Amino acid sequence: MYRIFLVEDDPIIAERVQQHLMSWGWQVRAAADFSRVMEEFAAFDPQLVLLDISLPVYNGYHWCGEIRKVSRVPVIFLSSASDNMNIVMAMHMGGDDFIPKPFDLNVLTAKVQALLRRTYEFSREQPELTLGGGVLRPGEGVFVKGDMRLELTRNELRILEMLLENRGRIVSRDALMERLWSTDSFVDENTLSVNVNRLRKKLETAGLLDAIRTRKGEGYIIETP
Secondary structure (H helix, E strand, O other), X not given: OXXXXXXXXXXXXXXXXXXXHHOOOOEEEEOOOOOOHHHHHHXXXXXXXXXXXXXXXXXXXXXXXXXXXXXXXXXXXXXXXXOHHHHHHHHHOOOOEEEEOXXXXXXXXXXXXXXXXXXXXXXXXXXXXXXXXXXXXXXXXXXXXXXXXXXXXXXXXXXXXXXXXXXXXXXXXXXXXXXXXXXXXXXOHHHHHHHHHHHHHHHHHOOOOOXXXXXOOXXXXXXXX
């Protein structure tokens, strides 16, 4: 039974979402004290987080940042602030998906199912992929080079994995977006760019400069061994 942590300050929405997801057999806990979200998160140890942006005390961006300091658990943002700026910010802070309010509970369920499946059911042992003297370990979600261990978000992992699987070949932006967000309609060019640029910066800290190259109008490619 998957555990889902719901951080939503509207009691009506919180109750509806909680009851609906529980009817699917998941264990769902709603945050009770919005000043102690991380304490409740640690105590419940969820496998997925549903997170509103506008919250008392600190907003959802803050809490997503705090979660990312200690966990790679998938995070889905739920918010009526669904303009492009907020969507890009949500992805930049480490979110895995964004569902605008108002939303259909069946759509929410489908997205939760898809993300849980991609995260846990497909996490069987996978071969290691190498880059510039380092190793990508998909099962652990990390890139290791020497004593350096880079923790990757789920999106960063999928981008690097796909590019390494197609080393020497250009991977189109559409193909990357399909792999990352095949069920999502909100994704735009900026969202993918945020994830690629964040991944590039992490690789640069391991001395891998320009490992991911842009082919204007075509996509991205990794050419280095």
